[in-house]
Amino acid sequence: DQQVKQNSPSLSVQEGRISILNCDYTNSMFDYFLWYKKYPAEGPTFLISISSIKDKNEDGRFTVFLNKSAKHLSLHIVPSQPGDSAVYFCAATRRLNSGYALNFGKGTSLLVTP
């Protein structure tokens, strides 16, 4: 049962424009959300995160928005650059037996064209 869903397998954006990647979740117990970027043959690299007590977090060109009532979060990249082309994974955590497990979406492949 996929608790974190990224319904867009791919996205193409022109350089300089905004990229918006979306993510939905079903488990209301999730308390922390993360975005990872992944290049082929490499492990995921942490980008940005947000706690369930916030609705927005910014870090440079990256902003994550959280809408708890809709169980939806989004990652905005402004402006998009060709080097941003990668697969982006949304992940959510829930506390389990004093530890954490990341639940990942299946990823969105972003292509930023010059």
Add this chain to the structure above:
Amino acid sequence: KAGVTQTPRYLIKTRGQQVTLSCSPISGHRSVSWYQQTPGQGLQFLFEYFSETQRNKGNFPGRFSGRQFSNSRSEMNVSTLELGDSALYLCASSFDNYGYTFGSGTRLTVV
């Protein structure tokens, strides 16, 4: 500082064999998690270790096991390999259970 190191990077095994993968976390990180990435299922949580104890386990059969040593290094073992076990196996370490740093993974191919 050194990142999360996984060895080997690539592995080819025959169906029915068993395999052990290794993960060295970032120095000071006591939590180590393992994930399986396949094209169809995406990234799925296998298990998490903290101070040599398994704290959490995902929905994988008992053929998948792991352990953590006193220096926080972790190993993952898969017995009686099946073709469907072919995947990228990722290890992640964490200090505070919120910031996870991933290794580059071990690509396992079962033939």
